[in-house]
Amino acid sequence: MPNKVKLISTLSGHEYQFERIEEFSDNGESLEVKVPGIESAKIRKGRYLWERYIDFLPFSNIDESISLGEGNTSLMKAGRKLIDFTGLENLYLKNETQNPTLSFKDRGSLACIAMSKEMRESVTATISTGNMGNSVSAYGAKAGINVIVFVPHFCPKEKIMAMGIHGAVVMKIKAPDYSEMKKHILGLAEKFNLRIVSGNGPVRAEGYKMTSFEMFEQMDGDVPDYIAVPTSACGHVRGLFKGYTELRQAGFSGRVPKMIVVQAKNNSPIVSAIKQGKKNIIPFSNFHTVAEAITSGNPMGGDEIIDKAYKYGWPAEDVAEDEIIEAQKRLAGSGYFVEPSSATCLYAVKKLKESGKIDAKASVVIILTGSGFKDPGVLKYHKGNVKKMNLNGVERALQKVLTFGV
Numbered sequence: 117m118p119n120k121v122k123l124i125s126t127l128s129g130h131e132y133q134f135e136r137i138e139e140f141s142d143n144g145e146s147l148e149v150k151v152p153g154i155e156s157a158k159i160r161k162g163r164y165l166w167e168r169y170i171d172f173l174p175f176s177n178i179d180e181s182i183s184l185g186e187g188n189t190s191l192m193k194a195g196r197k198l199i200d201f202t203g204l205e206n207l208y209l210k211n212e213t214q215n216p217t218l219s220f221k222d223r224g225s226l227a228c229i230a231m232s233k234e235m236r237e238s239v240t241a242t243i244s245t246g247n248m249g250n251s252v253s254a255y256g257a258k259a260g261i262n263v264i265v266f267v268p269h270f271c272p273k274e275k276i277m278a279m280g281i282h283g284a285v286v287m288k289i290k291a292p293d294y295s296e297m298k299k300h301i302l303g304l305a306e307k308f309n310l311r312i313v314s315g316n317g318p319v320r321a322e323g324y325k326m327t328s329f330e331m332f333e334q335m336d337g338d339v340p341d342y343i344a345v346p347t348s349a350c351g352h353v354r355g356l357f358k359g360y361t362e363l364r365q366a367g368f369s370g371r372v373p374k375m376i377v378v379q380a381k382n383n384s385p386i387v388s389a390i391k392q393g394k395k396n397i398i399p400f401s402n403f404h405t406v407a408e409a410i411t412s413g414n415p416m417g418g419d420e421i422i423d424k425a426y427k428y429g430w431p432a433e434d435v436a437e438d439e440i441i442e443a444q445k446r447l448a449g450s451g452y453f454v455e456p457s458s459a460t461c462l463y464a465v466k467k468l469k470e471s472g473k474i475d476a477k478a479s480v481v482i483i484l485t486g487s488g489f490k491d492p493g494v495l496k497y498h499k500g501n502v503k504k505m506n507l508n509g510v511e512r513a514l515q516k517v518l519t520f521g522v
């Protein structure tokens with residue numbers, strides 16, 4: 117790795133070694149990777165994103181043998197229906213469902229597995245109810261690193277199966293509170309010298325920042341005004357922000373987009389705090405939301421995001437259950453089948469536009485974080501248009517549809 121890469125705690129500025137096994141500072145703050153010399157970083161030639169942006173990364177090299185081909189996801193202008201729905205003329209969709217395990221988590225898993233390789237570790241672990249465990253399991257399988265996934269007892273069978281097929285050991289844990297369970301397990305990392313990667317680890321965020329580099333190229337060196345991110349553990353939103361911040365530090369762009377922090381109303385520890393002007397997260401417990409992938413009720417390191425929201429003027433919005441389902445339907449009606457968690461952003465930007473917090477002309481990117489195919493249970497909220505008939509009824513039914521419409 118390049119010399120003197122450090123970890124800095126995001127609020128108090130304490131320095132730690134890059135090799136640190138624990139993902140948070142001693143007082144529970146999130147940690148950030150500091151690569152020296154970002155100011156003079158160059159964008160290089162190379163086939164892969166990590167080759168072109170290697171100066172920005174805490175690794176001297178990422179070997180192709182640990183990648184599953186993450187990234188290269190599409191960034192496209194939204195169609196007329198979604199523009200009309202939100203009232204935003206310059207709305208873009210970054211489709212992270214196109215990643216190898218169908219969510220953006222793969223970008224962070226690449227970075228975490230690269231770290232394990234660099235440290236010559238043979239085992240890594242994570243705590244997850246779904247996408248994260250699935251992604252780390254797949255990347256471990258590719259790189260030849262054993263994976264342990266801790267899941268809470270309520271984790272659906274299908275999600276556990278998706279981890280198991282890659283060969284991960286799944287530990288299913290009976291714990292009354294998922295946040296408590298996470299804290300307890302993360303506390304074991306140092307004791308067992310085991311890298312237990314969470315959704316808000318410093319190295320994971322380095323993987324997520326590559327999304328910003330990719331979008332920077334896709335927009336020909338331009339930067340959007342806003343990026344809307346469904347937020348749970350907080351790694352994604354801060355990784356995206358870090359990527360654009362570093363592009364500015366290196367002199368490639370003049371400005372940094374504002375992040376839009378989006379959560380489900382039923383579990384909004386960060387958005388509620390920002391709306392109420394509080395400095396610390398407001399923990400949620402015993403809630404239910406259809407947006408399963410964003411259910412950290414008490415995210416470690418979440419205060420950093422609140423701090424940044426005030427510092428940089430980030431809008432924050434929460435989305436009610438019926439709004440989430442409607443947004444999912446609207447996106448599917450435009451060709452994008454995403455998880456409920458990803459759908460939250462569409463409704464959030466509509467509300468922010470209506471309340472005048474976002475201008476109709478602003479360029480806004482919504483990140484479609486995960487695929488709807490991962491969560492088929494949610495289809496019960498959506499009525500399909502199925503007509504039943506026997507063979508000799510087809511002609512009449514077809515004529516009716518073609519005459520009177522679908």
Ligand SMILES: *Cc1c(COP(=O)(O)O)cnc(C)c1O
Nearest residue numbers: 247348349350351352409485486
């Ligand atoms: C993990 C996840 C999120 C939340 O990202 P964080 O980095 O935990 O804030 C949002 N959407 C989907 C589909 C996810 O899997």
